[in-house]
Amino acid sequence: MGSYAVFLRGINVGGINIRMADLREALKGCGFTDAKTLLASGNVVLTSGKDAAAVKRECEKCLRDSFGYEAWVVVLPADRVAWLVEACPYPEDDKSTHSYITLSSDATVLDELDQAGAALGDGHRQQRLGPEALAWLAPAGGTLDSPFSKISAKARFKAATTTRNLRTMIKVRDAATGLAKAGD
Known part of the structure; x- marks a missing residue:
């Protein structure tokens, strides 16, 4: 049985509104009996005997059937989330910047x-963490106005990526790791 983190794209930020209790119950009804939600931005931890690709397909189908929208998620094993958090070169908590990790299951889009981010020049800081993740920094209080955020908001990227701040990724890591240990 593997422990996974599921990151939903585009919910509760304008457009698709899903209560976390409803999300959790829908996933439980689709066979993910230990699904737990974190925060209100579409973060779920769960276990499955299937691989990440199968969990992704099943979660997306469950969301389509339950909430009537074209769902898109990134599914990562708990140990991969832990690795991404540790590999992020930016601070968890800093008064002048915020650290983010953009995730995608489409390496070409990432x-x-x-x-596109690298073309912003020396003032922008980002680091590729693997085929599914890109870490970047934004000024505190100016994330949405940052040049990289404006690039990532373009339809081409927005449709195939989802972004979490590092603090959220740490909470997801801790929950997914705890779920994995509980299953041992």
Whole structure:
């Protein structure tokens, strides 16, 4: 049985509104009996005997059937979430910046986003963490106005990525790791 983190894209930020209790119950009804939600931004931890690709397909189908929208999620094993958090070179808590990790299950889109961000020059800081993740910094209080945030909001990238701040990723890591240990 593997422990996974499921990151939903585009809910509760304008457009698709799903209460976390409803999300949790829908996933439980689709066979993910230990699904737990974290925060209100579409973060779930659960266990499954299937691989990440199968969990992704099943979660997306469950969301489509339960909430009537074209769902898209990133599913990562708990140990991969832990690795991404540790590999992030930016601070968890800093008064002048906020650290983010953008996730995608489409490495090609993340490659393009990485290149677009790199073209911003020396003032922008980002680091590719693997085929599914890109870490970046934004000024405190100015995330949405940052040049990288404006690039990542373009339809091409927005449709295939989801972003979490590092503090959220740490909470998801801790919950997914705890779920994995409980299953041992």
